[in-house]
Amino acid sequence: TTTLSMVTGLLRPDQGKVEVAGHDVWRDPVEVKSRIGVLPEGLRLFERLSGRELLAYTGRLRGLPGAEVDKRATQLLDVLDLAGAQHKLVVDYSTGMRKKIGLAAALLHNPEVLFLDEPFEGVDPVSAQTIREVLERYTRSGATVVFSSHVMELVESLCDWVAVMAAGRIRAQGTLAQVRGEAPSLQNAFLELVGAGSRATDDSLDWLDGKR
Incomplete structure (x- = not known):
């Protein structure tokens, strides 16, 4: 989330440089923001507008x-x-509806790059499938979707290129096959890359093993 906020011009980085579509995010923010769409995790919308009014307002902006x-x-x-x-x-929309209207607002100007932060979190299966179909059609046109997720199965089913980040650093990046390596799944590869061992096998929860 922090990285995506810096990449999209919402949070100024302490150092380094960010370029999107050949333009520096902080030197030329207007040019960059005209080329991108953003669906942030903490989605805030003008809740006293209707869905259509929100899109009308966003498009005119x-x-x-x-x-x-x-x-x-x-x-x-x-x-x-x-x-x-x-x-x-x-304000009366469900979580899934809010995600979809937020996606519509982000796509309205047909951006070159779309940034999504946990776009499927809290979304019902029907809405999730609809969002997937829209994103797949969008990328077929040659556009790019960058999204973050903690659900490795979702990443594995949607992404062509993956970067694993931990403690602010990229631990691995490449195609799915390159990042997964010999691991049986991306989830296993992720756990190995970030050095996460199991904490549920020690004796501290021995009371869970007892019979009721």
Whole structure:
């Protein structure tokens, strides 16, 4: 989350340089932010707007013509199964609906790079599948999705390129096969890379082994 916040211009790094699509995030923030979409983990939305109003506002902030905003909003609301709730206030949306309307707002201007922080956390299976299908279509156009997750099975099923981070440092990066190596799964590889041993096999929880 901290890294993604620095990459997207939300948190200034103490040192180093970040470039997105060939532009320095901190030297040319307007150019960078016009090329990216962001769905943060702690998603904050204008809750007293309806879903459609939120998209209309976001699109106009991005400088899109009103007619084009309305067209894209209608398509996104339909594809993300939010058309029936488009006039409801966002404050009344479920977690899955909030993730989907946040994704719609991030995609509205068709960015080159989309940054997602735990996009499937707290999302029901139907909404999760819808989000996956939208992301897969988006990447087929040549765009890039960068997302963080603690769920290795999800990473393994979605990603082409993986970086494992621990204590602020990249421990391994490459294709799934390169990072996984000889491990049976990405989860096992991750645990080996971060040096996480099992803590549930010692004697401190011996009372759990007793019969009720």
